[in-house]
Amino acid sequence: MAKDATEQTPLLGAEDSDIVEVEPIPISEPVDAPLHHVDSGTDDGKPLPVWQIAALCYARWVEPVAFFSIFPYINQMAQENGKLADTDVGFYSGLIESLFSLTQMMVMILWGRAADRFGRKPVLVFSLVGVSFATALFGMARTIWQMMLFRCLAGVFAGTIVTIRTMISEHSTSATQARAFSWFAFTGNMGILFGPLIGGALADPARQYPGAFGNVRFFLDYPYALPSIVVGVIGLSAVAVTALFVDETLVRRPSGRSGGESGAAAAKPAPPSAWALLRSPGVPTVLYTYGHIMLLAYSYTAIIPVFWSTKVPLGGLGFTPLQISLMMGVMGLAQAVWILLVFPPLHRRAGTNAVLRRCAAAYPLLFVLCPALNLLLRRGAHTTFWALAPPLLCLGVGVSMSFTAIQLALNDVSPGPATLGTLNALALAVVSGVRAFSPALFGSLFAVGARTQLLDGYAIWVVMVAIAAGFTVVSRRLPDYDALRRAGEREALLGEPRDGGE
Known part of the structure; x- marks a missing residue:
């Protein structure tokens, strides 16, 4: 799961030194030539264009690298730049990340509409350029x-x-x-892995590597510029790969038809608005499910590093930093196996909705597992704990298949190819909104439960199981995508709108 806990969670009370403090790992007029989608949705015999997917996955890798590369040093950078007290650092670093997500949420639909109207490739190239330069500038903030x-x-x-x-x-x-x-999901996980490594290895090089950078005035004045510049260069390399090798998937065709028909008669209607799209059959349910899954993901990844490090009597597992690193590595490997090896054949055999329902059934079990493991340690069953914890947690991360499955559900529920960009933008706007508040909220809830020992420190897991139970209910209400597709084909033949009259 993405490690999106974006701020230090304050667990160390002034009068309770047993609660530890850790930092989680981290458009108005149509263009002259109308656009249409490269038809790939019905030709099941068409092979996957591996090199195109690989190039897009490289561009995808850049986004989490840029996002997570600042995590190792953002607290120290904020404290030095703002001359902050120790107690204020977590608030400001969390605020910076929340503003990033809120900004994303506000502009995401605009980018989706732009991609539907002007083409995918130019929007991607322009966005990559912007991310590269903005990331490079971040390290030089004073x-x-x-x-x-x-x-x-x-x-x-x-x-x-x-x-x-x-x-x-x-x-x-x-x-x-x-x-x-x-592959897309796996690449994102690799970005989450490499981003913090780049940030941590290159931050403050004058102090980390005095022999090489100690006398370089620039790095003394801007100690966090090097990792930002390196990530910016990586972003520009993705710009080059995308510009040179990625094919446009929303292509232009002549606006007129053979036989002398006018361009106006042949022109396709403009894509429906975001509001019309929201009223399309099945779309609200899938979007809500998307948001619910992301709430589970972001809340869990905010809690789990703190849960691992908190002492056993307070409801945690009491892991050392080395044990946390090893466990995260093992779970990351397990997640890669689930996504790369288990999900494709399971999806082919069972279908999108069945995968989501199985993940929905597994989520409460994963959350119940955490206090159960703590209970083993409280009772002194250390051998049993170490025999059960790694394999059970590796099985538990199979719920990460829901992230890929819900994306496929989003593709399937789209009223048509011309709306796919806007629909993805709506989904990601929801995700950005969830990411803006959930890490700080759930990290704080864990801290309160640990301090007060409400339900023996297990109150947070009761909350998580309740949210997961909501997902099991929602997963039963997902639409029948084949029925929606047949309805769309029928309405297209009859000339009827599928999206509620737009």
């Missing part, structure tokens, strides 16, 4: 306000992720989309 400004600027160029999702959808068929999006 005040808290500059940090906020540059991070919001990076959030403005949020068109990368929505456009890449749309292009992968358009390059794949119903037979190959599970494999394509499993």
Whole structure:
């Protein structure tokens, strides 16, 4: 799961030294030539264009690298730039990340509409350029306000992720989309892995590597510029790869027809508005489910590093930093196996909704597992704990298949190819909104439960199980995508609108 806990969670009370403090790992007129989608949704015999998917996955890798690369040093950078007290650091670093997500949420639909209207490739290239320069500038911020400004600027160029999702959808068929999006998800996980490594290894090089950078005045004045510049260069390399090798999936065709028909008669109608799209059959349910899954994901990843490090009597597992690193590595490997090896054949055999329902059934079990493991340690059953904890947690991360499955549900519920970019933008706007508040909220709830020992420190898991139970209910109400597709084909033949009259 993405490690989106974006601020230090204050667990150390002034009068309770047993509660530890850890930092989680982290458009108005149509263009002259109307646009149409490269038809890939019905040709199940079409092979997956591997090199196109690989190039798009490289561009996708850049986004989490840029997002997570600042995590190792943002607290120290904020404290130095703002001359903050220790107790204020977590608030400001969390605020900076929340502003990034809120900015993303506000502009995401605009990028999706732009991709539907002007083409995927130009939007992707432009967004990558913006993210690259905004990330490079972040490391040279000298005040808290500059940090906020540059991070919001990076959030403005949020068109990368929505456009890449749309292009992968358009390059794949119903037979190959599970494999394509499993690569997409795996690449994102690799970005989450490498981003913090780059940030941590290159931050403050004058102090970390005095022999090489100790006498370089620039790095003494701007100690956090090097990792930002390196990530910016990586982003520009993705710009080059995208510009040179990625094919446009929303192509232009002549506006007139053979036989002398006018361009106006042949022109396709403009894509429906976001509001009309929201009223399309099945779309609200899938969007809500998307948001519910992301709430589970972001809340869990905010809690789990703190849960691991909190002492056993307070409801945690009491892991050392080394044990946390090893456990995260093992779970990351297990997640890669689930996404790359298990999800494609399971999806092919059972279908999108069945995968989501199985994940929905597994989520409460995963959350119940955490206090159960603590209970083993409280009773002194250390051997049993170490025999059970790693394999059970590796089985539990199979719920990460829901992230890829819900993306496929989003593709399937789209009223048509011309709306795919806007629909992805709506989904990611929901995700950005969830990401803006959930890490701080759930991290704080865990802290309160640990301090007060409400329900023996297990209150947070009761909340998590209740939210997960809501997902099991919602997963039973997902639409029948084949029925929606047949209805759409019938309405197209009859000339009836499918989207509620737009």
